[in-house]
Amino acid sequence: SWHVEESPWKAAQVLRMLARHQLHPRTIGEVGCGVGEVLKQLQEQMEDTCQFWGYDISPQAIELAQSRANDRLRFKLADLGKERSASFDLVLMLDVVEHVENPFDFLRALTPVGDYFLMHFPLDLSVQTILRRNGLLSVREAFGHLHYYSKELALQTLKETGYEVLDHFYTPRIDLPTHLPKRRLMRLPRKLLYALNPDVAVRVLGGWGLLALCAAPHRPATSQAR
Numbered sequence: 235s236w237h238v239e240e241s242p243w244k245a246a247q248v249l250r251m252l253a254r255h256q257l258h259p260r261t262i263g264e265v266g267c268g269v270g271e272v273l274k275q276l277q278e279q280m281e282d283t284c285q286f287w288g289y290d291i292s293p294q295a296i297e298l299a300q301s302r303a304n305d306r307l308r309f310k311l312a313d314l315g316k317e318r319s320a321s322f323d324l325v326l327m328l329d330v331v332e333h334v335e336n337p338f339d340f341l342r343a344l345t346p347v348g349d350y351f352l353m354h355f356p357l358d359l360s361v362q363t364i365l366r367r368n369g370l371l372s373v374r375e376a377f378g379h380l381h382y383y384s385k386e387l388a389l390q391t392l393k394e395t396g397y398e399v400l401d402h403f404y405t406p407r408i409d410l411p412t413h414l415p416k417r418r419l420m421r422l423p424r425k426l427l428y429a430l431n432p433d434v435a436v437r438v439l440g441g442w443g444l445l446a447l448c449a450a451p452h453r454p455a456t457s458q459a460r
Contacts, residue, residue: 237329238271240410244328245275247405247445248352255401255447257350259323263287265314265344266330270299270307277307287322289314315343322347328354329443331391332379341395351397351448356407358382360440385436385444397448404432408441417441 252258260283264273267288277286288309290296299309314320325348332355334340344351359382363369373379383391385402392399408421420441428435428442436442 238269241271241275243410244272244354245279247354248272248276248326248328249279251352251401251403251445251447257324259284259350261285261287261322262324262326263289263314263320263322263347264326264328265289266327266333267299267309268292268295270302270309272326272328273307274302277304282306287320289317314347315340317347320347323349325351327351329356331355332358332381332383335380337381337391338395341392341397345396345450348450351450353388353392353397353446353448354405355383355388355444355446357384357388357404357436357440357442357444359384359387360436361438363440383444385433388444389446392446392448396451398451400447400449402444402446404428404436405443405445406441407443 258281262273262276262284264287267273267290270288273286273288277284284306286307288296288299288307289312290299290309291311291313293311296309296311303309314325325344327344331337331341331353356377356379358370358373358379363373363382366372370382373382385404389399389402408417408424420439424435424439424441427439
C-alpha cells in the first residue's frame with residue numbers, strides 16, 4: 235500500500251511544524267514520495283499558491299502517484315539529489331533516511347536543493363527493541379530499515395551532514411494504524427510513561443518518531459522566512 239494509510243498522520247506532523255514556525259513555503263519537494271498521498275493531503279490543507287513536486291526512484295510508485303497529479307502537484311521518477319536545477323523552499327524527507335545504504339552521502343547531496351528541510355525519523359532504537367532477541371530484526375523485516383536511530387543519533391547525523399537543526403519534536407507513531415496486537419497493547423503504557431517523562435518513554439519503550447526542521451548550509455539559521 236506504500237503506507238498510504240499513514241499519510242494523513244504524516245501530513246499533520248508537517249503542518250504542525252510549519253504552524254509552529256509560521257512558515258509558508260511556496261514550493262515543496264518530497265524525496266521518496268511513494269504514491270504521493272502526503273503531498274495530496276498537504277495540497278488540500280495549504281495555500282492554493284503552493285506548488286508541490288514528488289520524487290521517487292521507484293517506477294511503480296511514480297506510476298501510481300500520477301493519479302493524484304494536477305496543475306500544482308507533479309511527480310517525477312528521479313533522485314532529487316541529482317537534479318541540479320531543482321530548488322525548493324521546503325524539502326520533505328519522511329521516513330526515508332533509514333532505508334538508504336549511505337545516509338551521509340545521501341543527505342549531503344540534498345543540501346543544495348532546499349532552503350528548509352523537514353526530516354522524519356522512526357526512533358527504532360529503544361531499550362525494549364534491544365532487549366528483545368529479534369526486536370530490531372523484526373523492524374528490518376517488516377519495514378526494510380537499514381539503519382536505526384535514537385533522537386540523539388538522528389540529530390547528530392543531520393549536524394554532521396551540514397544541516398542546521400532549528401527545531402524538533404517527538405511524533406506519536408503509536409497512534410498509527412496497526413494490525414499487530416502487541417503494538418496495540420503497548421499504546422497505553424507508552425502514553426502513560428510519556429506523560430511522566432517523554433525522553434525516558436521514548437528511550438525505554440519506543441513507539442515514537444522525531445521530526446526535525448533544518449536549514450540548509452547556504453541559508454541563515456532563522457525560522458521566520460516566508
